[in-house]
Amino acid sequence: MKTDRxxxxxxxxxxxxxxxxxxxxxxxxxxxxxxxxxxxxxFQTPESVINAAIEEGVDVIGLSCLSGEHMSFAPELIELxxxxxxxxxxxxxxxxxxxxxxxxxxxxxIDEVFxxxxxxxxxxxxxxxxxxx
Amino acid sequence: MxxxxxxxxxAYRQKITDTKxxxxxxxxxxxxxxxxxxxYKRDLGDPGEYPFTRGIHKDMYRGKLWTMRHEIxxxxxxxxxxxxxxxxENGATGLDFIADNPTHLGMDSDHPMAKHxxxxxxxxxxxxxxxxxLMDGIPMERVSTFTNxxxxxxxxxxxxxxxxxxxxxxxxxxxRGQVITDTLHSRYCGYAPAAPIDQAFRVGADxxxxxxxxVPKWNMIFPCYNLRETGINAVQEVAFLFSIAIGxxxxxxxxxxxxxxxxxxxxxxxxxxxxxxxxxxxxxxxxRLWAKIVKEWFGAKDPRSMWWRGAAKAAGCSLVAQQPxxxxxxxxxxxxxxxxxxxxxxxxxxxxxxxxxxxxEAHRTSLRxxxxxxxxxxxARVADPLGGSYYVESLTNKLETEIMDLINKIEEMGGxxxxxxxxxxxxxxxEALIKYQEEVENKERIIVGVNEFVIPPEEDSEIDHLKIxxxxxxxxxxxxxxxxxxxxxxxxxxxxxxLYQISKSDENIMPYVIEANMNYATIGEIVGTVRVxxxxxxxxSEVLDPPFPLE
Numbered sequence: 001m002k003t004d005r006x007x008x009x010x011x012x013x014x015x016x017x018x019x020x021x022x023x024x025x026x027x028x029x030x031x032x033x034x035x036x037x038x039x040x041x042x043f044q045t046p047e048s049v050i051n052a053a054i055e056e057g058v059d060v061i062g063l064s065c066l067s068g069e070h071m072s073f074a075p076e077l078i079e080l081x082x083x084x085x086x087x088x089x090x091x092x093x094x095x096x097x098x099x100x101x102x103x104x105x106x107x108x109x110i111d112e113v114f115x116x117x118x119x120x121x122x123x124x125x126x127x128x129x130x131x132x133x
Numbered sequence: 134m135x136x137x138x139x140x141x142x143x144a145y146r147q148k149i150t151d152t153k154x155x156x157x158x159x160x161x162x163x164x165x166x167x168x169x170x171x172x173y174k175r176d177l178g179d180p181g182e183y184p185f186t187r188g189i190h191k192d193m194y195r196g197k198l199w200t201m202r203h204e205i206x207x208x209x210x211x212x213x214x215x216x217x218x219x220x221x222e223n224g225a226t227g228l229d230f231i232a233d234n235p236t237h238l239g240m241d242s243d244h245p246m247a248k249h250x251x252x253x254x255x256x257x258x259x260x261x262x263x264x265x266x267l268m269d270g271i272p273m274e275r276v277s278t279f280t281n282x283x284x285x286x287x288x289x290x291x292x293x294x295x296x297x298x299x300x301x302x303x304x305x306x307x308x309r310g311q312v313i314t315d316t317l318h319s320r321y322c323g324y325a326p327a328a329p330i331d332q333a334f335r336v337g338a339d340x341x342x343x344x345x346x347x348v349p350k351w352n353m354i355f356p357c358y359n360l361r362e363t364g365i366n367a368v369q370e371v372a373f374l375f376s377i378a379i380g381x382x383x384x385x386x387x388x389x390x391x392x393x394x395x396x397x398x399x400x401x402x403x404x405x406x407x408x409x410x411x412x413x414x415x416x417x418x419x420x421r422l423w424a425k426i427v428k429e430w431f432g433a434k435d436p437r438s439m440w441w442r443g444a445a446k447a448a449g450c451s452l453v454a455q456q457p458x459x460x461x462x463x464x465x466x467x468x469x470x471x472x473x474x475x476x477x478x479x480x481x482x483x484x485x486x487x488x489x490x491x492x493x494e495a496h497r498t499s500l501r502x503x504x505x506x507x508x509x510x511x512x513a514r515v516a517d518p519l520g521g522s523y524y525v526e527s528l529t530n531k532l533e534t535e536i537m538d539l540i541n542k543i544e545e546m547g548g549x550x551x552x553x554x555x556x557x558x559x560x561x562x563x564e565a566l567i568k569y570q571e572e573v574e575n576k577e578r579i580i581v582g583v584n585e586f587v588i589p590p591e592e593d594s595e596i597d598h599l600k601i602x603x604x605x606x607x608x609x610x611x612x613x614x615x616x617x618x619x620x621x622x623x624x625x626x627x628x629x630x631x632l633y634q635i636s637k638s639d640e641n642i643m644p645y646v647i648e649a650n651m652n653y654a655t656i657g658e659i660v661g662t663v664r665v666x667x668x669x670x671x672x673x674s675e676v677l678d679p680p681f682p683l684e
Contacts (some may be wrong), residue, residue: 015249016234018323021364021450024563025570042323043674045246067234068489069249072603096454098488098598099590116487117453117583120574 007131008058012040012049014065014073022094022116023064029120035127046077050084058089059131065095066116070105078109090130094118155408155578156366158531164523171526176421180475180516183428186421186529188475189440193516194507199471200444200478201503202227204281206255207490208601209609210266213256216496217271223497224504227478228310229279230267231255232290237319238327238673239286239660242609246674251606254490258282259613260655261300264293274303278310279444283359285316285328288340289646289656295348296650311352311400311444314341315377317553321562322359326673330553332664336642338384343643345385345395352400354444361404362450364566367415367532370404372539373558375423376549379540382431383548392431396438403476405467406448412467413519414528416443416474422533444478445471449486455582457596460484465502472512473519479503489598613655617680620653626681628652629662633683636666 011027013020020042027039038056040049053061065073070093081087093105094114102113111130114123137144153159161168171177180188190196202225205216217228233255235247241259242251251257258264273294282290291312298305316328316337328336344351357374365373378399385395403419406412423441427433447467452460461484471479481499483491491499507513519525546552572578579585628649635645642663649659661671661679671679 016238016240016246017250017254018234018325020323021362021566025566028567029570029574043246043326067250068253068601072249096487096489099454099593100595100598115454117455117580119584120570 007035007060007127008056009035009037009060009062009127010040010049010053010056010058011037011062011064012044012052013042014044014049014063015067015069016043017065017067017069018042019066019095020064022066023062026062026064026094026120026123030124030127033124033128035124046073046080049077050080050086053086053089054084060090060092060127063091063093065093065097068096070095070097071101074105074108074110081109090127092123092126094123154367154411154528155406156368156411158411158528158535160524160528164527166523169521169523169526170530176530177520177526183436183439184421184424185440186417187517187520189420189442189477190475191516193475194513198226198507198513199476200227200277201225201500202229202279202444202478203480203483203491203496203499204229204231205496206231206233206281207599208252208256209605210256210258210263212252214267214269214271216493217267219493220496220500223500225500227277227279228271229281229480231281233257235259236290236656237282237284237286237324239284239289239656239664240672241613241655241657242606243613244657244672244674245676248606248610249603251609253601253606257606257609258290258293258656259609260616260653261293261296261650262616262653264290264297268294268297273298273301274307276309279354280310280312283313283315283322283356284319284324285333285336286656286660287313287316288336288643289650289659291340292643292646292650292659293656296647299647299651305348307350308348309350311354312340312344313356314344314353314381315355315374316340317377317380317549318356318360318374320553321363321558327660328664329667329669330550332667332669334380334384334550335667336663338381338388339641339643341381341385341395342388342390343641345390345398349398351398352442353395353398354400354402356402358402358404358446358448360562361406361448363562364450364569365562366565367406367408367411368535368539369561369565371415371419371422371532371536372543373549373561374401375419375426375536375540376543376552379426379430380549386431392427392433393435393438396427396431396433397435397440400442400444400477403443403445403471404448405445405470407451407463407467409466409470410525410528411532412470413474414525414532416445416470416476417517417525417529418532418536420474421529422536443471443474443476444480445474445476446480447471447482449482452482452484452487453580453583454487455590456588456593457484457488458594459582460486461498461502464499465506468502468506469512472506475516485596485598488596490601492597492599494597616653617655622681624652625649625654625658629654629658629679629681630683632659633662633666636663
């Protein structure tokens with residue numbers, strides 16, 4: 001792994017949901033672990049997330065979903081990623097996501113899903129294990 | 134990893150090592166009479182006597198049991214109507230419907246940004262037509278209804294409800310219910326785009342003034358619960374919300390109302406969080422403190438103005454997705470807090486809250502918990518059964534002092550609106566949520582199933598979860614488009630123009646909000662009109678324009 005380049009992560013909420021406690025906590029702990037984090041916040045569409053990811057040159061997109069919107073938001077996001085040739089980006093999701101839906105999300109192309117209550121260290125370790133040069 | 138059996142003799146000898154409440158107060162090994170430093174008449178009084186520490190009514194639950202209600206809202210108005218009736222048939226004694234995210238944000242279901250969120254976390258209430266479906270077959274004149282839209286757009290949903298009552302020919306002075314009139318707190322709960330601060334404050338005061346003059350049995354709620362969910366502690370929960378209420382009281386007095394004209398209808402939603410004794414002490418402390426504030430700061434004469442009335446809610450943020458059935462224990466204990474402290478209503482958050490919005494079964498289980506508390510365990514027989522406990526009285530005194538200190542700090546900043554505008558409150562909230570997470574990460578705070586007593590996900594219980602149909606949401610878009618074609622658009626335009634003029638003046642907007650609702654103006658149109666009048670963009674996401682010229 002390149003030691004002089006920090007991992008860059010985009011954390012965003014999706015749609016109109018405003019529960020941001022988890023997203024803020026993840027942002028803080030990823031920064032504490034030495035990553036550079038861009039926190040987009042609320043009111044984001046698949047387009048605005050992808051545009052920000054491109055502009056910021058991130059390695060990871062992390063989505064916070066707490067209103068059940070993940071099943072309809074994810075396919076749109078993945079489709080856009082494919083259109084823009086960004087399949088190499090790591091895409092992870094967290095929040096109020098029923099366990100039964102995790103395999104379905106992964107089939108769609110989401111790399112990993114962290115249900116609420118996941119220790120911050122698991123998220124940090126996962127990202128570090130996946131972003132290697 | 135060592136098996137637990139290898140450590141059984143150590144486990145047998147395990148001890149409690151935490152000595153602090155969740156808000157961080159050190160507590161002693163045990164408490165004695167010296168610790169309960171109080172004068173009965175001055176600090177406690179009997180239930181029904183000032184300062185009401187022991188309860189606001191002499192008879193408490195022998196006079197009236199707490200109202201049992203649960204937040205209901207998902208899918209379509211029809212789905213939610215079915216669940217409301219289902220809960221009543223199972224024994225719920227009050228109604229409570231919560232709107233979806235687009236509605237909370239003042240957006241109609243057909244707003245371009247709404248499609249992933251329609252009906253997901255509440256019922257879509259884009260216009261009176263939706264309220265008609267939601268309340269179909271429900272006798273508004275006989276029920277007590279919480280129109281639970283807690284953002285700064287809740288005034289429109291309340292307006293829909295009143296408009297429906299008028300359409301049904303009902304006497305609105307007899308309607309019973311509640312609405313959240315604190316239009317400021319929800320900016321910290323994801324609804325900041327719903328209204329800029331000055332607009333939100335004006336709208337909240339108009340709502341309170343309108344209710345006090347026109348719907349005298351309607352309660353005006355300050356939901357401490359909602360802010361507590363952000364991760365703040367018990368002291369902050371009460372201090373922040375009391376400060377918001379104090380801000381609104383001052384505004385209503387400035388407008389010429391007498392404290393006794395409206396204070397009797399101010400009510401609260403306290404969180405019932407996990408630290409059992411701290412929460413009990415918190416509620417007793419805040420009841421006493423509120424009585425003192427209303428009497429000493431604002432000169433209330435009517436004892437009813439001094440009553441702190443609580444519609445308690447078990448803390449959703451204390452529940453976890455791992456081993457979800459454990460949440461039934463958590464919510465039961467939290468519900469017990471409400472009973473032991475004499476709250477007037479109770480909502481028991483469902484055990485599946487960290488996973489999805491409630492299924493029929495989860496809602497029914499929550500109701501059964503209330504019924505078990507009421508009828509099986511005997512906690513409701515005696516008012517303030519923990520009164521006189523050396524520990525509880527000591528902790529009550531402590532919480533009161535801490536809360537008052539924080540309220541005074543906010544007063545010194547110039548009051549809550551200044552504290553909000555300076556972003557002081559944002560920093561308090563952000564610090565609290567990080568602190569909490571640090572404590573969980575390094576196991577200072579144990580959460581069973583999360584950082585201790587963890588099991589692999591494959592061994593965990595599978596519970597049913599409610600699926601919201603994306604397609605039904607999309608159907609609604611066509612429904613709204615039809616409504617906008619079929620209604621009398623001339624009447625809508627007239628009423629929005631009137632609302633616009635009134636919103637620019639000092640006059641109360643509520644009668645005009647209700648009128649616009651009666652003509653089937655949508656929530657997006659009503660909120661947008663009020664926004665433009667206050668110098669804001671029509672649409673918070675700046676995608677839509679007003680449907681008619683407003684001047």
